[in-house]
Amino acid sequence: EEEYRTLEKDQLNTFFLEMIRSGIKKCQEQHRVPANDLLERLEEFRAGGFSNRWTFKTITLKELGVKCALECNLTVDAFHLNLVLYREGVGLLSREILMTEPDEIVFAPQFKELRLDGDSLVVLDKFGDVTYTERLATLDLL
Numbered sequence: 001e002e003e004y005r006t007l008e009k010d011q012l013n014t015f016f017l018e019m020i021r022s023g024i025k026k027c028q029e030q031h032r033v034p035a036n037d038l039l040e041r042l043e044e045f046r047a048g049g050f051s052n053r054w055t056f057k058t059i060t061l062k063e064l065g066v067k068c069a070l071e072c073n074l075t076v077d078a079f080h081l082n083l084v085l086y087r088e089g090v091g092l093l094s095r096e097i098l099m100t101e102p103d104e105i106v107f108a109p110q111f112k113e114l115r116l117d118g119d120s121l122v123v124l125d126k127f128g129d130v131t132y133t134e135r136l137a138t139l140d141l142l
Contacts, residue, residue: 012076013050017042051075057114064141066092068121070114079107083114083121083132085139093139097123097132 007015020042028035045052052074060067066087071094073080081098084091100107110131113124121139123132 009076013046017046017050049075056081056111059114059116061116061136061141064136066141068114070111070123074102076102078102081107081111083123083134085141092141095134 004012004015021039024033024035024038024042027033052072054072056070056072058067058069066085069084069086071082071084073082079098079100079102080096083093083095083097085093098107098110100110109126111123112126113122113128115122115124117133119136121134121136122130125131
């Protein structure tokens with residue numbers, strides 16, 4: 001804990017990575033764990049800039065041939081939610097629609113659903129309230 005408190009923000013990821021590596025190696029001594037796979041994933045995480053990326057939700061607008069996705073990116077600095085549109089696997093648009101502190105308590109309630117509502121893409125929060133809307137006409141998809 002003492003070492004952790006003395007680190008600069010840009011040193012935290014490496015510090016945590018080394019703690020996890022050490023834990024995997026110690027666990028491997030007493031339990032059957034896929035240590036090599038875990039260590040490879042950690043290296044991929046490091047090589048990817050310590051960024052945790054995932055697709056939260058996708059919908060397909062069949063009549064337009066477009067896939068719409070809510071894609072998340074979490075780093076030690078911030079959480080970003082992007083609306084990303086694809087046609088035949090090619091990215092058409094990526095728009096940041098939310099940026100918060102990197103804390104799930106802060107960002108998680110702010111989006112739950114992505115859907116088409118009339119002529120608009122709509123993002124709803126966990127309470128069913130609209131947190132983002134974008135008319136399809138403004139996206140040059142028609």
